[in-house]
Amino acid sequence: MKALLTTTLVFLVAASVVSQTVRKYSNEFMNIGVDAAAMGMSNAVVAHSADVNSGYWNPAGLVHVADKQLALMHSSYFANIANYDYLAFAMPLDERSAIGVSVIRFAVDDILNTTQLIDEEGNINYDRISLFSTADYGVTFSYARNLPLDGLNYGVSAKVIRRIIGDFASSWGFGLDAAIQFETKNNWKFGIMARDITTTFNAWAIDEEKFAEIQNAIEGENQELPETTEITIPKLQVGVSKKFIFRYDYSLLAAVDLHVRFEQNNDIISTSFASVTPSVGFEFGYLDMVFLRTGVGNFQNELQIDNTERVSFQPSLGVGFKYKGIQVDYAFTDIGDQSVALYSNVFSLKLDFSIFR
Template sequence: MKNYIVILLTLITALVSAQSTRKYSNEFMNIGVDAAALGMSNAVVSHTADVNSGYWNPAGLVHLEDNQLSLMHSSYFANIANYNYIGYGMSLDDRSAVGISLIRFGVDDILDTTQLIDDEGNINYDRISTFSTADYGLTFSYARKLPLDGLNFGVNAKIIRRIIGDFASSWGFGLDAGIQFENNSGWKFGIMARDITTTYNAWSIDEEKFEQISGAVDGQNQELPETTEITIPKLEIGMSKKWIFNYDYSLLAAANLNVRFEENNDIFSTSFASINPALGFEFGYTDLVFLRGGVGNFQNERQIDDSENLTFQPNFGVGFKYKGIQIDYAFTDIGDQSAALYSNVFSLKIDFSIFR
């Protein structure tokens, strides 16, 4: 296992040091999927073991015993933006599995008023139209058990499609890799390396329509934005353990260290990398009802008086599972501890064993 960790760290370090262009894109791919995971503040890299592993750590797909389907919906910014996810996973044999998932994050029915006023200064409301801006992430996953007992690995191939009405669109491609390991005492460890080759987005912009939009403000045209974006690699390191009490009760505790190779407002930050911890737990009763909680997204936010204030994002969730059907709910940002808005997240997971 140590050799695999060294290889991943070396590859990520080399790739990060080579970047010199704009490095922020595809943030919608960092929101997360599955209300059960979100209720635990995303601290699931080490123990994820279902269809949603294709997102969190593809190595977990090897634990699938039957085909699974997962659906999730959430809304942001007072229901203006909608986030939808669908995932499917299946085992190939007793040592390997595959998965596919699709994420869409979009804002629909945006008013386009660039043609409201004609060349003669007349206002015509019939010239108002609508458009949508949407981001799509399609992921193909493969996982396999390694010869060392308890060690699994997985890889993702991602296709990114971003569309802003008829004004601009882009295509992107990237790769993820992950490993999981469980020792004899029940401790689980996981590493997820996102965008290990960096994820490139190449934009195609309609110059004529862009000039209409930019020229509509104070009558001055702006320069065209950059047509290439990259997403720099990120690393997630996790550990977890589950305890059983009196046969009916269980407690799962998990912790994550989320590493970004940049300096930002994370609680631990240097010029080379920043680290943001996340803690989560899940209390279960007879594998039927679940109560979840977690805390993460620790930020040192600078105030008006130049002082720093530590903020964090708590999360809460509940779940219910019965005969292969699992329904989960997560409520984020309780207590208004971060700048994000309150979000209600629902997800559904179906194990196809229910039909057999």
């Protein structure tokens, strides 16, 4: 417990210092979320996450994995321009510990490169147009273990970030996450997920020759090389959940999470030290086989044209089906365009290897 308190204190101090001195929005693709079941509940899952997807949401939950599990997810954003894919695997090591690994790819492929459209003589030559892609990769290695205190688990994750922008620039990044989960005897569950506790570091390598081509193609723009170092500030997700059973066949899972960023922004609770936005999720189950999910989150104070403010939010819906270790889930987010993001259809598949035994 002393180690946990020390880690928490270091996390808060680092967050308060870094938030005032560095760029805050690197590696945002790692904050989108994974698993259609979680997205259907507006990502309010940090307290009860207990499967292969826990490597992302709360690595402490991996201790509940009883056999090898595999997860896949795909979604598209911005009218199918950007593709978001996720693959994860987890397995128990023994009765008290488990490991997991996951890969996230967020990419826009086949972008037209028109920097060479006009040749040296000022003529337009469409044969000089080429294609390139920009892709972000996040690989996470997770470990979880039970603590001697009954119901308390901890988990840690090491992240490797790879970002590529054609042959213009690329970067490597590294960081750590830490998390705990606690379940009481009356089935209340609590979870804390601290992301980027080491302030995830990204170092960029930029091809100055290629960058010079962009400068020549767009006169008066991009005249200076961008920053070659980025640091992602820590974030905190705190949650509580409880599952209720009705007449043996019906269940209701209710969860509330608080998403904390150590910066001042448009969240409904915002100070110079930290900003907080809640998310609430519900899952209605029948026979632990068919699921209907809903949630609401991402509450923001939006400034209107008349200088008044209104609170916007992002609702979500989802359905799921599970049978003998195979689970298929679907989520539909951003109903009614309540936030600035476009709606998304998210599909995911989870496979428990126990079906082969």
